[in-house]
Amino acid sequence: MANGRVERRLAVIMATDIVGYSRLTEADETRTLDTMKRLQTSILAPGITACGGRIVKLMGDGTLVVFNSAVDAVDCAISLQEALACDQQEQPTEDRILVRIGINLADVVIDGDDLLGDGVNVAARLQASATPGGICIADVVHRQLGAKCRSAFLDGGEIALKNITRPIHVWHWTDAPAIGPAASQACARPSIAVLPFENLSGSPDQTFFSDGITEDIIGGLARFRSLSVTAASSSFSFRGKHADMREIGRKLGVTYLVEGSIRRAGERIRITAQLVEAASGAHLWSEHYDRSLTDIFTVQDEVTRTIVSTLIGQIETADLRQVLRKPTTSLAAYEFYLRGLVHIRGYEPDDNQQAHAMFQAAVDRDPHFALAHAYLALAIIAERGYGNAPTDVLDQALALARKAVSLDEGEGGCQRLLALIHVNRREFDLAERHYRRAYLLNPNDANTLVQMGGLFARRGKLDEAMEWINEGFRLNPFPPPWYNAALGNALYILGRYEEAAAALKELPNPGPFTLARLVACHAQAGNTAAAEETKTQLLRVCPDFSTEGFIHRGLLLERDEHRDLFRQGLLRAGLPK
Template sequence: MANERVERRLAVIMATDIVGYSRLMEADETSTLTAMKRLQGSIVAPNIAARGGRIVKLMGDGSLVVFSSAVDAVDCAISLQEELASDQKDVAIDDRILFRIGINLADVVIEGDDLFGDGVNVAARLEATAGPGGICIADVVHRQLGIKNCSAFWDGGEIVLKNIARPVHVWHWKDAPTVGSSTSSAAARTSIAVLPFENLSGSPDQDFFSDGITEDIISGLARFRSLSVVAASSSFSFRGKDAGLKEIGKRLSATYLVEGSVRRSGERMRITARLIEAASGTHLWSEHYDRSVTDIFAVQDEVTRMIVSTLVGQIESADVRQALRKPTTSLAAYEFFLRGLVHIRGYGADDNEQARMMFEAAVERDPQFALAHAYLALARLALHGYANAPADILDAALALAQKAVRLDAGESGCERLLGLMHYFRRDFELAERHYRRACQLNPNDANTMVQMGGLLARRGRLVEAMQWIDEGLRLNPFPPQWYSVTLGNTLYILGRYEEAAAALKEQPNPGQFTCARLVACYAQAGNAAATEEAKARLLKLWPDFSTEDFITRGLLLELSEQRQMFREGLLKAGLPA
């Protein structure tokens, strides 16, 4: 080493990495290595050599390359990604070899054939920031580019890179397959087209109302960024045409179709909506809404919101059923995400662990999938008892939820789950702020409404809390089971103990905290037999139960008087203080 010359100079560093390398090797090591060797010889090495680059090192699933020109490095990266995408287009999604590429311009130390320095580390972190098939470049590189390549990148702003002290201004390649997406490319297949609702009233002057319903449903669905919604101009083009539903679905590339009708008779109106699986023509859901036409626009708004909220739940359920029919190893990011939703809402012994695994698989396959990051934060907390998780777990979950919002600031679900992270940290003010932001982004999301109601109840605003919860339950006639816990907790605080117990009993497999609430409900309601039965079940789950321990660990309440209400109920049941 003493005889080797040490050189320091300005260089352009390109770092590359293969997406999901460990998964590919585990699935088929021989085929993966053969494919990598072929791509290295036919695409990667020739492109680098043609632009004057030098491969400093190969690292199994990636490489470090040095260029003397930023323009050449970026040209090389774009050419690599385009040729790789073309080469892999006929390969099954799960088996494709995709690269991430990061490029930085910095002063580096050259020792022999190797590169060292902070600039090399930044290039590696930029590569990790890029999406599958994507390119992430530092601002200092972007400033060196000509007009053509400058316009090929969108501004990612300043971001914090792992183990890098200062924020770095980054730019992302616009033609990357997942740039700017809140979900994976697989999620784009979950597309829906709303066909123009038919006016059955016999009066052409009522077309404005049926068309208004259709356009409002399209707008409402478009707020759910996990769905790809066909524009009104495209779906309206099939009005009056003699085309079957399967053909329409095929021509619009839609997974699901919504159709409906409006019939007015005097001062009464019936609005019917149906959800159809386009490929099979199967009717998945239908409902009709009868209303008095006192204010036609108020009717339009109310019915539209109910249809939109119900449709989203039905589509999600249908997608889940589709995903569960496929072998786990064949799933892409969105389908792993759907499986994660099933487990995070489940009550089995290993559901939380399964949810974590599914969301991690989704994030690995699409690092730009914002909702998968947000739900991964929730799953990791669930494994540690949510609010009872250690401080470092709570901090890590919060950081992950914040990253989800940065990935897609327009996704209401990410804002909602960020609010939930703050709630678990007992930062009720910040939780409310993010819930309200989520409602602004999507006023049709019943989940946000119910969680907002639960939060407001804990902050002592009980009338407002029940308004939010009631609206969420009205809009979502097929709610997930956690709604019942939120409702039960709020009803208890309101002193409606029997109703609270009825709501909490809807939990299929209540844990120790829910069982404690049930004991308090029955004791406060004066139901001695039910109190004893619930107490026995609680002590079986929690033999060393103490009221104070439950108040500290099991209740997230802002007001001391609310904690006292639960304390009174538990002590009244004869449980230890």
């Protein structure tokens, strides 16, 4: 800058970036680089020049471009995305080159041929917020557009951008080409919009309550970082518009929609919620909740948390069913992760081994996939007997779980799984610390509640244990079988042996440790016949079973008196010492 003078000008800045560049080059570096050069020569550079833009610099797999006009910049971005989508449509989904584009209008600093300043940084962050194949523009750019062009963008509300102190109001291009789950975890994760719940009470002043329920559900879902949730400002734009659900889903660019209604009659209220698959319009789940309005805000909180937790379970189930229909060879990181979830929750002899392979494949394809690292840690110890795993395996799992947290400190699931690794390492203080962090990040995650309750039972805090476990069951009306393992353990320590046995019987294909607990339950309850039958089954699958071996290897309990309680039950059943 000559003579120290800082030259500034108002400019429209466009930042572009290739999605999943590292993954693409790792898979086939030569083909990826050749394709990038071809696209740069045949589509990007000519398209930018034709719209009056100037390429300021190429940044690895990205480009910084300056325009004098917001209209020209947006027209250019749309034409580029359409041309790229057309060019790549014949490519396999996992091999497609997809580009994100962000556009900002701001005062910038001119440094020779380069542009500097906060406005450039914002453009780069807007690019990172765009969907693969999509465009994200600042509100100041949107206001410069004509009515027709403005309608091609959907209000994304105010969002926080990394290293930018103030929130930025953004808009997203609604006609981004549909893509498969190839590029990355970000483009693969399921997306959902919650439409404003309909007020059926006949009283306009009750709209505040229906809107409150809607916004609370949106906020609750947004805590699950594996889910992309449309901002309230966008979903509320469909209030009173009786459009086809498939059309709404297309315009919002989401996989799932939630709709519902609220009807108040005297001191009673009925809330109905439904989950809809946007592409087909099919209803995947529906439920209604009848409550007394003794405390309207308590009711609102209770119903919201239940709906959110149930929705997560239903969405996950639908995604798992969808991915299992696809051949394994076509899967990218997120879908390998989903297959891993199926196996880690299974009870077949090779499920833990299969889970290990699936999560490893997910990590190999996306080294920054935090949850895949966390579940890989779990699969590694599950394959080797959880707390009985060798020290080096437990150390490897701890390193993976810590890496998962470092990759995404705000993901409650990573904190929860790190806590679970600490439980299996018998590091109960550390486990409790990370469970509490997981809960603070996402109090709607029923898995965290049940696992925290399981930890409290292991530590002898039995009243707290049952509170957490019962709340987890309430929030997740369709729980996975492992919830019953935590419940059964707590009930046994409380001396509620028949209830503990009933819970443990919910576990499919029980292994020796579960069978040993069942033997102890039946023996302590005085059910001699059931104890003898289960003991026979246990010795059939584990002929060399010993009570002391089980106490030291199969129980992760902090208090000696609770270990003695299991010892008494096993010896009472006549099992070898």
